[in-house]
Amino acid sequence: MLKEEMSCGNRSRARVCDTCRAAASTVYCRAHISYLCAGCDARIHAANQVVWRHERVWVCEACERAPAAITCKADAASLCTSCDADIHSANPLARRHHRVRILPITGCLVGPPATHLGEPVGPEPGRFMTHGAADEEIEEDETGSWFLLNSVKNKNQSNGFLFGGEVDEYLDLVEYNSCTENQFHDQQQQHYSVDQQETIDGTGSDSVVPVQCLEVEVKEQQLFKHQQHEMEYQPSKAGFCYTASISHSVSMSSMDAGVVPDSTMSDISNSHPRPPKGSIDLFSSPIPPQFTPMDREARVLRYREKRKTRKFEKTIRYASRKAYAETRPRIKGRFAKRTDIEVEVDQMFSTTVMVESVYGIVPSF
DNA sequence: ATCGAATTCCTTACCACATCGGTAG
DNA sequence: CGCTACCGATGTGGTAAGGAATTCG
Numbered sequence: 001m002l003k004e005e006m007s008c009g010n011r012s013r014a015r016v017c018d019t020c021r022a023a024a025s026t027v028y029c030r031a032h033i034s035y036l037c038a039g040c041d042a043r044i045h046a047a048n049q050v051v052w053r054h055e056r057v058w059v060c061e062a063c064e065r066a067p068a069a070i071t072c073k074a075d076a077a078s079l080c081t082s083c084d085a086d087i088h089s090a091n092p093l094a095r096r097h098h099r100v101r102i103l104p105i106t107g108c109l110v111g112p113p114a115t116h117l118g119e120p121v122g123p124e125p126g127r128f129m130t131h132g133a134a135d136e137e138i139e140e141d142e143t144g145s146w147f148l149l150n151s152v153k154n155k156n157q158s159n160g161f162l163f164g165g166e167v168d169e170y171l172d173l174v175e176y177n178s179c180t181e182n183q184f185h186d187q188q189q190q191h192y193s194v195d196q197q198e199t200i201d202g203t204g205s206d207s208v209v210p211v212q213c214l215e216v217e218v219k220e221q222q223l224f225k226h227q228q229h230e231m232e233y234q235p236s237k238a239g240f241c242y243t244a245s246i247s248h249s250v251s252m253s254s255m256d257a258g259v260v261p262d263s264t265m266s267d268i269s270n271s272h273p274r275p276p277k278g279s280i281d282l283f284s285s286p287i288p289p290q291f292t293p294m295d296r297e298a299r300v301l302r303y304r305e306k307r308k309t310r311k312f313e314k315t316i317r318y319a320s321r322k323a324y325a326e327t328r329p330r331i332k333g334r335f336a337k338r339t340d341i342e343v344e345v346d347q348m349f350s351t352t353v354m355v356e357s358v359y360g361i362v363p364s365f
Numbered sequence: 366a367t368c369g370a371a372t373t374c375c376t377t378a379c380c381a382c383a384t385c386g387g388t389a390g
Numbered sequence: 391c392g393c394t395a396c397c398g399a400t401g402t403g404g405t406a407a408g409g410a411a412t413t414c415g
Contacts, residue, residue, distance in 0.1 A: 318401065324383055325402035333405025334380035373412070378405105385400070390393105 015065045019044070027056040028067035030104070035059065055104035070099045078102055 017025045017037035025035035029045070031054040036044065045051050058068045060080035068078035084099065316322050329336045 316402080318384070321382095321384065321400085321402045323402090325381095325404095328381070328383095328403080330380080330404060332380090333403075334378095335382075335403080337381060369415095371412100371414080373410100375408105375410075377408085379407105380404105381402100383400105383402095385398105387396105387398090389396085 015059065024064065025059050027058055027105075029054050029056045031055065057102055057104050068102050071102045 015025045015035050017023045017040050018034040019036055019040040023037035023039060026038045027041050028035050029041070031051075032044070036056075041056065045054055045056070058078045060066045060068045061078055066080035069081045070084050071078050325335075329338060
């Protein structure tokens with residue numbers, strides 16, 4: 001029932017995963033000619049080296065029903081050709097948005113991608129979840145204390161969970177969890193690799209799927225479906241339910257990347273399988289969660305992964321504003337008024353763009 | 366060990382204006 | 391209920407200025 005509500009209610013618009021038929025698809029695999037949710041994508045494409053290199057593209061963030069063809073830097077969104085045409089023909093300003101052909105992604109999508117854009121952002125896109133021994137030692141204390149803290153709080157809080165400073169961290173964990181929980185646990189060390197080089201030069205493209213691989217995939221899918229079913233509601237284990245509907249873990253990635261496309265933000269609220277304040281359900285559970293050793297280990301692992309991806313640098317909330325700020329004239333670093341000439345040139349440029357766009361030329365500045 | 370000068374590092378304010386988001390008609 | 395117009399608030403980046411921290415004689 002729960003699953004049906006998710007798919008039929010919240011995400012009736014989005015194309016459902018061709019594999020699990022439950023969650024909203026987030027990527028389109030060219031080799032498989034199928035739409036996959038994040039969980040199924042990770043499951044299927046982590047099976048072996050061959051499928052690992054399958055080229056995939058994000059599903060259009062606007063219609064959520066077609067493979068994205070371009071990436072709009074101003075909107076920080078991946079769009080299909082149809083939505084691109086609709087959105088960027090709306091006004092002259094929109095026509096000036098810098099758009100680039102989307103690059104296919106390969107590898108195992110464990111957790112959110114660094115950016116929904118087709119380009120890597122600094123060292124982030126790799127998000128290699130490698131564990132250095134030294135790091136692990138350093139983290140051990142903090143991790144332990146954090147978890148101990150939670151445990152203490154768990155006991156102290158009448159509602160069964162922590163509030164205050166740790167809430168955020170935990171909520172993040174839950175969010176992260178919702179994105180990655182469906183990955184296979186034995187793939188936790190797996191990389192999240194957006195190997196663009198490989199795909200660009202074509203060596204990574206691979207449309208041939210060996211039979212053996214397919215067999216593996218079928219087994220994986222069956223196993224995954226089984227796990228999914230088990231995961232739907234397990235009050236005795238964790239005190240709250242997971243669902244398989246991952247619904248655009250992509251969106252969260254955008255936030256991690258420091259760019260928050262508005263469309264995806266709304267996406268989260270609209271499509272999230274849990275209630276808008278999913279944590280409320282979690283916290284309002286009358287029964288404090290009892291962590292088994294395995295639960296604890298899993299949570300510690302998730303906490304570590306989350307810690308690795310923590311970012312303290314400035315977060316760009318509006319990519320379009322950033323784009324304009326970068327093109328704005330300055331005097332000693334301060335924004336300066338545009339001269340009349342500059343305004344005229346700008347207007348001329350925009351009209352030129354309008355004319356060009358009639359002929360289907362994608363403007364860029 | 367203490368002091369002052371020099372150097373390095375870090376934080377913050379400033380600017381213009383497109384965009385956002387709320388409100389009214 | 392949906393659309394449009396209006397308007398104040400917001401956020402954006404590069405630089406300079408100022409203060410804190412560090413180094414050196």
